Amino acid sequence: MEMKPPLSPSSLPRKPRFSTFLLTLLAFVFFVAFLYGEDFMCLFGQQLQFYSSPYSTSFSTPQKIKRQKLPFAIGKTEEGCDIFSGKWVKDELTRPLYEESECPYIQPQLTCQEHGRPDKDYQYWRWQPNGCDLPKFNASLMLETLRGKRMMFVGDSLNRGQFVSLVCLLHQLIPEDAKSMETFDSLTVFTAKEYNATIEFYWAPFLLESNSDNAVIHRISDRVARKGSINKHGKYWKGVDIMVFNTYLWWMTGLKMKILLGSFDDEEKEIVEISTEDAYRMAMKSMLRWVKLNMDPKKTRVFFTSMSPSHGKSIDWGGEPGGNCYNETTLIDDPAYWGSDCRKSVMQVIGEVFSKTKVPITFLNITQLSSYRRDAHTSIYKKQWNPLTPEQLVNPASYADCVHWCLPGLQDIWNELLFTKLFYP
Numbered sequence: 001m002e003m004k005p006p007l008s009p010s011s012l013p014r015k016p017r018f019s020t021f022l023l024t025l026l027a028f029v030f031f032v033a034f035l036y037g038e039d040f041m042c043l044f045g046q047q048l049q050f051y052s053s054p055y056s057t058s059f060s061t062p063q064k065i066k067r068q069k070l071p072f073a074i075g076k077t078e079e080g081c082d083i084f085s086g087k088w089v090k091d092e093l094t095r096p097l098y099e100e101s102e103c104p105y106i107q108p109q110l111t112c113q114e115h116g117r118p119d120k121d122y123q124y125w126r127w128q129p130n131g132c133d134l135p136k137f138n139a140s141l142m143l144e145t146l147r148g149k150r151m152m153f154v155g156d157s158l159n160r161g162q163f164v165s166l167v168c169l170l171h172q173l174i175p176e177d178a179k180s181m182e183t184f185d186s187l188t189v190f191t192a193k194e195y196n197a198t199i200e201f202y203w204a205p206f207l208l209e210s211n212s213d214n215a216v217i218h219r220i221s222d223r224v225a226r227k228g229s230i231n232k233h234g235k236y237w238k239g240v241d242i243m244v245f246n247t248y249l250w251w252m253t254g255l256k257m258k259i260l261l262g263s264f265d266d267e268e269k270e271i272v273e274i275s276t277e278d279a280y281r282m283a284m285k286s287m288l289r290w291v292k293l294n295m296d297p298k299k300t301r302v303f304f305t306s307m308s309p310s311h312g313k314s315i316d317w318g319g320e321p322g323g324n325c326y327n328e329t330t331l332i333d334d335p336a337y338w339g340s341d342c343r344k345s346v347m348q349v350i351g352e353v354f355s356k357t358k359v360p361i362t363f364l365n366i367t368q369l370s371s372y373r374r375d376a377h378t379s380i381y382k383k384q385w386n387p388l389t390p391e392q393l394v395n396p397a398s399y400a401d402c403v404h405w406c407l408p409g410l411q412d413i414w415n416e417l418l419f420t421k422l423f424y425p
């Protein structure tokens with residue numbers, strides 16, 4: 001995938017008038033302060049603080065902080081602890097959180113053991129934040145909280161993986177005849193009958209309407225998303241109590257993305273090409289507007305999961321050219337590692353858009369911590385859609401999936417982080 005260099009200060013637009021320039025500079029300083037969090041705040045000699053999560057509200061000085069209780073919160077994470085910065089710790093005692101064979105809901109694209117993966121190392125890691133410990137995942141607390149409620153994941157196959165992981169983490173508390181999993185077009189619904197609770201997944205890889213919206217047949221080479229179309233899918237999201245959005249991979253069609261201005265039914269379609277970053281920004285803003293109009297911040301919570309990193313090029317981590325995640329069973333140990341498949345410029349767009357909004361949305365910044373996990377992908381150990389050719393069989397790396405993740409595995413940790421932010425924001 002092509003890379004665009006991250007936005008640098010010198011590439012910021014310059015305004016001719018000095019005062020405007022000063023304002024731009026000031027805005028930029030605040031944006032940087034926001035991105036680099038604590039380090040930068042120390043430079044100011046005083047600690048600015050966020051409450052709940054960096055994106056739940058705006059800055060204010062410590063004395064004036066009002067710690068408003070967020071819906072579902074029962075405690076809080078230690079002051080100043082960024083749960084997304086930390087390290088992976090081998091843990092054969094408490095991991096995995098469930099067995100692959102005990103969870104019938106994992107789709108065959110993610111059951112790595114069943115498809116012959118020889119090692120289980122990838123199942124035995126837990127995430128240790130630098131500043132605090134993660135609370136233990138409490139399935140009964142989660143289920144009690146969902147009583148009479150709807151939780152929904154909206155996005156692409158990576159969000160589907162996280163949805164399935166959550167169902168796997170919870171379903172053992174529910175007797176066989178009191179749960180079901182059903183699919184209706186784009187919507188998949190897990191129901192816990194005695195709880196009158198649902199956990200749902202809605203396929204919308206761009207969040208906006210697109211030509212890749214068919215829940216089954218969506219592998220389209222020439223992807224087009226439609227501007228201003230979030231309600232096309234959003235009408236099915238109304239009434240949800242806990243929402244988890246993601247979108248990223250499908251926008252990566254090169255340096256530009258095709259955007260439809262009219263309707264998909266128009267005979268002469270009006271399509272413009274804009275930079276991936278601008279297209280992505282447009283979708284993020286649509287999402288926030290939808291949240292603002294449809295979710296009650298006093299009763300509901302909204303999460304956004306950042307880009308899931310791929311491991312398609314082993315040269316990124318100093319491996320042999322031509323390799324990828326295939327046959328990788330260890331973690332990348334360079335703390336600064338950031339693969340070429342993940343665009344920093346898109347992360348910057350997320351930071352920009354979220355820092356400017358008052359819409360309360362909790363950011364699950366899983367990108368960096370997942371980027372160390374070249375070992376955790378499904379690789380060749382998954383159901384293949386098409387029979388493999390002899391050429392593929394002699395070169396397994398050629399058909400390894402270095403995008404999706406085995407379950408149990410990495411995405412269970414994403415749910416532990418979601419659990420933490422939901423109950424201990």
Ligand SMILES: *[C@@H]1O[C@H](CO)[C@@H](O)[C@H](O)[C@H]1NC(C)=O
Binds near residue numbers: 138140142144
């Ligand atoms: C899990 O949550 C339930 C509340 O639903 C609580 O009674 C129980 O003590 C919790 N378990 C642990 C280990 O914290």
Ligand SMILES: *[C@@H]1O[C@H](CO)[C@@H](O)[C@H](O)[C@H]1NC(C)=O
Binds near residue numbers: 149150
């Ligand atoms: C079940 O939950 C839905 C919300 O998902 C709610 O509208 C309905 O009233 C609940 N039914 C009962 C019997 O509690």
Ligand SMILES: *[C@@H]1O[C@H](CO)[C@@H](O)[C@H](O)[C@H]1NC(C)=O
Binds near residue numbers: 327
């Ligand atoms: C897999 O990696 C091991 C070393 O980690 C190496 O010895 C082996 O040859 C590799 N196998 C393949 C098929 O690349």
Ligand SMILES: *[C@@H]1O[C@H](CO)[C@@H](O)[C@H](O)[C@H]1NC(C)=O
Binds near residue numbers: 084347350351365368
């Ligand atoms: C997410 O975390 C990474 C490092 O852990 C950081 O570089 C990045 O700026 C964060 N993204 C946002 C939008 O805060």
